[in-house]
Amino acid sequence: MDKFIIRGGAPLCGEVAVSGSKNSALPALAACLLTSDPVTLNRVPRVRDIRTMERLLAYTGAEVDAGEDGRVTVAARNIARPEAPYELVKTMRASSLALGPLVARLGRARVSLPGGCAIGARPINLHVSGLEQLGARIRQSHGYIEAEVPEGLQGAWIHFDRITVTGTEDLLMAATLARGETVIENAAREPEVADLAELLTKMGADIEGAGTSTIRVRGVERLHGAEHTIIADRIEAGTFLIAGAITGGEVVVRECAPKHLAALVARLRQAGCEVKPAGTGALRVKSRGKLRSVDVTTEEYPGFATDLQAQYMALMTQAEGISFITESIFENRFMHALELARMGANIRIEGRQAIVAGPRTLSGAGVIASDLRASASLMLAGLVAGGETLIDRVYHIDRGYEGIERKLQKLGAQIQRVID
């Protein structure tokens, strides 16, 4: 298993370009199952979760042509196996995004149930009940969800009991080929949902309201091929903004979508950093000396992203005062806190709240990455810690950050990958 060795202390300076969004590219790849025509996606990040989704598409029988330049063409002419096997789902829960498109296109699908997850239970009951409302008959057997709808899906009025990002995406994809109109209420408003709707519209779908909490879809007979460029990864962009802030440096984050980062930018400014536009699609973060503690509660978009909570916690270990960090989306997303504490951070966990007292001088230590964003948090802590930090299990980082050590090295970080 690969490891990272980081020597902390250097303020990061320079420019970094953001990759395409992993969480946008995943549903976009799943959407390719909805048509027998080829669909081309640009700016698909070359990260592990994307490779897993590509393997899943290939498993169903789709042809996948993925270049290292981020251009991927999928032609799902014949789907011989409308199935997401456990081997793939267990390494990436987003495999459940195949459920909606497969049922919509073929009238049947078999998708393994995801097991537990490091950050919470993460069930897919809302995807399932949404598809049932569209007329699918669903049963669970041998760890798989089996869905069938011989007569085809029928549009329906769906109200999500709680906001779910991939649940919204799954249902949105399914509804494009359902008969009649589907309304999805309490839909996720994440930019990734709007990006998926843009792709589906290019493929011939009739969608209104994506990016708001009510989405209306009028089903069409068939979808066709299209070409689409994936939006910038707002979580990667946010991680680099925090990297600039935590190391007391000056970093320009290029090729991002500043409007998707508003909640983080507001906190960084309150914490005492200067964050300014630096031309189109770019933000400059500059340290102005001491950081102040600022509380945060994670929320659905446009609130503060849960996917930036761990990185933000690393930042708060360096801020003057006490910050309360409340995690409202996932029930167990504080695994990084214990590892940060091993590096010298003062963090107390009380249920869904982490109380961080700072600033504390961190010292390099051997730490273990438990999930994707937790790993990013440890990496950020390593960049300010004295001495050497050894991060184990960096395959978690490789799931969602493209060439992270190369990008950080360019900013002046001393980070090396050790290949085991």
Ligand code: EPU
């Ligand atoms: N939930 C249910 N039932 C469901 C679906 C969700 O109870 O059927 C609950 C979840 O357990 C959770 C909450 O609803 O407590 C929200 O989960 P959501 O469904 O929105 O999460 P997701 O769609 O599985 C996506 C991202 C995550 C991100 C969350 C929240 C993708 C591929 N994944 O997951 O990204 O944290 O939304 O914004 O889009 C990451 O990139 O590191 C990551 C974990």
